[in-house]
Amino acid sequence: MSNNRFLDKIAKTILELHADKLADLVVVLPNKRAKVFLMEALSLQIQSNILAPKIISVEDFVQEVATIRAIDSIELLFEFFQVYLQITPIERQETFESFANWGKMLLQDFNEIDRYLLNPQHILSYLKDIEDIKRWGVTVENKTQLLENYIDFWKLLPLYYDQLYEHLKSNNVGYQGLIYREAVGNLKQFTEKLGQKYFLFAGFNALNAAEEKIIQHLIGLQKASIYWDIDQVFLNDPQHDASLFINRFKSKWKQYKTHPFEWIMNDFAQPKNIQVIGTPKTIGQAKIVGSIVKERIAEFGVATLKKTAIVLGDEHLLLPVLHSLPNSVEKLNITMGYSSKNNPVQILVNKFFKMHTNAMARDNASYLFYYKDVLDVLNHPLVAPYAQAQTLVDFINKNNYTFITQRKITELYTGSSEMFILLFKKWDADCVAVLQSISDLLLQIKEKLSNDSKDDVILKTFVYSVFKVINKLTTYFSKYQVINKIDTLYTIYKQVIELAEVSFEGEPLDGLQIMGVLESRVLDFDTVIITSMNEGKFPAGKSQNSFIPYDVKREYDLPTFKEKDAIYTYHFYHLLQRASNVYLLYNTESDGIDAGEKSRFITQLEVEKQPNHALKTTFLYPNLPEEASSPMVISKTSKVMERLFEIAKKGFSPSSLTTYIRNPIQFYLQRILQIKEVDEVEENIALNTLGTIIHESLKVLFEPFIGQILTEKAIQQCFSLLEKEVLEQFKLVYKEGEINKGKNLLAFEVAKRNITNFLNLELKSIRDGEMIKIIALEQTYERELLHPDLPFPVIIKGNVDRIEERNGKLRIVDYKTGKVEKRNMVLKSWEGLTEDIKNEKIIQVLAYAFMYQELANGMPIEAGIISFKNLKAGFLPFEFKPDKASESIITSFIIEEYTQQIAILLKEILDEKTPFEEKI
Incomplete structure (x- = not known):
């Protein structure tokens, strides 16, 4: 980097021209951050102690001129609401949350009007006239009340402005524009009291009308001088937006007709290495930033970080970048406007609000929480480690609590965490008390976080940013007392959190600098890494967040997107002006979130390439394997074989065999590792839960008739108990789940209908003369399988839904709630029976026949399925059909062939040399 840094030149100028009057010198810079760097530049150029000049930001300087204090943006919104209520007729007054939506935008327009010293009455009346012209053809008779209210709103704008202006001024506070307007009005009084004071303005680019007037006034009195920082490459090109504002000042300001224009630099054309890097998605940019920093540390050491800046074109990249930096980055300084809306602590507070406001709205008496709201809060990373609530979370999931009262939550909680008590303490209608609860929660989180962890230190900063907002709201609600509804408080919180920003503490003169675009003003770095170099991000693109139309802004010289683009252009080229190494990162994706085309600034660098610039473009993509993933393969260790032997002794179920056929890895996870599915609340009844309810209901209905021949009377008894029994099973299986409305009520009706249809089928069979005798229901059977190919005997074990004797045959029935044809x-053939998962139902029913064969006492056996989605087909028996002839009776030959095939499958499962291999 050139040693000719702008702040070094300013420091040198101060010491050369003002060394004898430093105590009277005031240096005015575009922002507060530059003060520290200017102080450092001064200290490096002096040999002895001196009294430093006063160094302030332009906003602080203007406040001194105006003698008015700046008001906080949140407080300003409340003050404006007070003025709004005084002016607007009661019948047309809106709620605060509705007012805030347009109030924030109107305040921005008031601010612009004042900063550019325009006549507010003229501009705001102009807006009303424009709206009148738009509705020129609407007759009095056709004007609706809504249209009348709309036109009245525009009529009231000048009054809103006047009353707010006077209200704030009477309290000696103001927004930025008001302070600038008052400063201009107070210039004469201010300059009369200056004495020997002298002002040095440095590093400015775009000045508003008020700033121009103040600076030119002081220069005209020979009480000030101004030093620009513009490169001749841009200044000599009248079409270049980087010099748009400074060219205007150079040509229009009177003093430049007789005095030299200072300073015009020649740094941009010096040798630079510029790398343009395209990569997919936002996270890819964060990873590349980390790798660039790592490479530079490896090549030049940690000291190079002091001369390195990461400029984020998109604030959302902050956290990914922080997590991507190498561990060797011990010191860093974050100075950027990171929105409180996006930080993890705000997300928790948002969930906290949502949980309580929903509970109050649902049933304020019993305070009914929705389980997702509760779990969202309890599983949040800032709560889960400290609330001691895992037992409660498991209980809610296991018992299907869709809604749960505050009292029940308190009863079920077994821990002793103060945080938990605070989380579920019942809110009343007092907004200040609610804000105090949130404030207490934030303090508890802060106490839990460590000062030794980098992540925790960042989290503490986030906690503090939200804590400040909550405390401000507490103050304002206590002061204004215009709102006392919790849901309104929640809406206001969401409004004001967007106005708040996170301020980080760091090492301003040491370590890596991470900043936003505006924070880079006046500063120079040897290495600059800029992210999000896409149109719409850098530059930000067009936005019409104003009531003032574009043509009106052009007429009155108010800044439009053209001027905002020019500001971005200046900041971009200033970052490059004295840098030796530049990395420009952008997202190559043309669609999806955060997508967009490459920034015009990159194209401009390519088209207007300077002779000494080495410009290189690269594209970095993640390494993709030829295959998306390779099948998982798990060898059978001695421990695995021990577990398989244990299963063989206890019994392989038909479902475990079909699980292996479907995917051996699934069998390994479920049967070897015994990993169970995580309990989750079934807000809507799952198909397997519905199946369990139908199975259990049929078991209970038919249990009294085991060993008996079914009669019409027995079936009628089942009909009479059907609804009661299905409801009972719902409660047993679905526990505390809601079954009185929505999809679950439909599921309840489906279960009743399925069982009713089945009973009707049974009743028809009896009336048709069939003799049905129930032998067993939901009974577990097992049988040892001996085969020479198996290393040891294996038990086949399973639960049979129903065994009956029907017309002299034994029938083994398996219920299926899904559709089976x-x-x-x-x-048709035994070969490959266990290789195709399509045979899973055949494998299951033949397993039941195998297990029951020895108990059949020679009676012919049929085994099959009753499908509740295909009840018209009735009982679907297994049939062996090698040719045109088919056989549904399960003979010894069929059992022998079946066991032969199962032995082949079991041999593979129990073979130590055959690994579990995933099926894809």
Whole structure:
């Protein structure tokens, strides 16, 4: 980097021209951050102690001229609301949350009007006239009340402005524009009291009308001088937006007709290495930033970080970048406007608000929490480690609590965490008390965080930013007392959190600098890494967040998107002006979130390439394997074999065998590792839960008739108990789940209908003369399988839904709530039976026949399925159909062939040399 840094030149000028009057010198800079760097530049150029000049930001300087204190943006909104209520007729007054939506935008327009010293009455009346012209053809008879109110709103704008202006001025506070307007009005009094004071303005680019007037006035009195920082490459090109404002000042200001224009630099054309890097998605840019920093540390050491800046074109990249930096970055300084809206602590407070406001709205008497709101709060990373609530979380999931009262939560909680008590303490209608609860919660979180962890230190900064907003709201609600509804408080909180920003503490003169675009003003770095170099991000693009139309702004010289682009252009080229190494990162994706085309600034660098610039463009993509993923393969260790032997002794179920056929890795996870599915609340009844309810209901309904021949009377008894039993099973299986409305009520009706249809089928069979005798319901059977190919005997064990004797045959029935068709139960060849998952139902029913064969006492056996989604087909028996002839009776030959195939499958499962290999 050139040693000719702008602040070094300013420091040198101060010491050369003002060394004898430093005590009377006031240096005015564009922002507060530059003060520290100017002080450092001064200290490096002096040999002995001196009394430093006063160094302030332009906003602080203007406040001194105006003698008015700046008001906080949140407080300003409340003050404006007070003025609004006084002026607006009661019948047309809006709520605060509705007012805030347009109030913030109107305040921005008031601010611009004042900063550019325009006649507010003229501009705001102009807006009303424009609206009148738009509705020129609307007759009096056709004007609706809504239209009348709309026109009245525009009529009131000048009054809103006047009353707010006078109200704030009477309290000696103001927004930025008001302070600037008052400063201009107070210039004469201010300059009369200056004495020997002298002002040095440095590093400015875009000045508003008020700033121009103040600076020119002081220069005209020979009480000030101004030093610009513009490169001749830009200044000599009248079309270049980087010099748009400074060219205007150079040509229009009177003093430049007789005095030299200072300073015009020649730094941009010096040798530079510029790397343009395209990569997909936002997170890719964060990773590349980390790798660039790592490479530079490896090549030049940690000291190079002091001369390195990361400029984020998009504030959302802050956290990904922080997590991507190498561990060797011990010191860093973050100075950027990071919105409080996006930080993790605000997300928790938002969930906290949502949980309580929903509970109050649902049932304020019993305070009914929705389980998702509760789990969202309890599982949040800032709560879960400290609330001691995992037992409660598990209980809610296991028992299907869709809604749960505050009292029940308190009863179920077994921990002793103060944080938990605070989280679920019942809110009343007192907004200040609610804000105090949130404030207490934030303090508890802050106490839990460590000072030794980098992540915790960042989290503490986030906690503090939200804590300040909550405290301000507490103050304002206590002061104004215009709102006392919790849901309104929540809306206001969401409004004001958008206005708040996170301020980080760091090492301003040491370590890596991470900043936003505006924070880079006046500062120079040897290495600059700029992210989000896409149109719409850098520059920010067009936005019409104003009531003042574009043509009106052009007429009155108010800044439009053209001027805002020019400001971005200046800041971009200033970052490059004295840098030796520049990295420009952008997202190559043309669609999706955060997508967009490459920034015009990159194209401009390519088209207007300077002779000494080495410009290189690269594209970095993640390494993608030829295959998306390779199948998981798990070898069978001695421990695995021990577990398999244990399963063989206890029994392989038909479902475990079909699980292995479907995917051996799934079998490994479920049966070897015994990993169970995580309990989650079933807000809507799952299909497997519905199946369990139907199975259990049929078992209870038919249990009294085991060993008996079914009669019409028995079926009628089942009909009479049906609804009561299904409801009972819902409560047993679904526990505390809601079944009285929505999809669950439909599921309840489906279960009743399925069982009713099945009972009707049974009743028809009895009336048709069939003899049905129930032998067993939901009974577990097992049988040892001996085979020479198996290393040891294996137990086949399973639960049979129903065994009955029907017309002299034994029938083994498996209920299925899903749809099964006849073709699913027909087998044409034994070969490959266990290789195709389509045979899973055949494998299951034949396993039941195998287990029961020795108990059949020679009676012919049928085994099959009753599908509740295909009840018209009735009982679907297994059929062996090698040719045109088919056989549904399960003979010894069929059992022998079946066990032969199962032995092949079991041999593979139990073979130590055959690993578990994933099926894709």
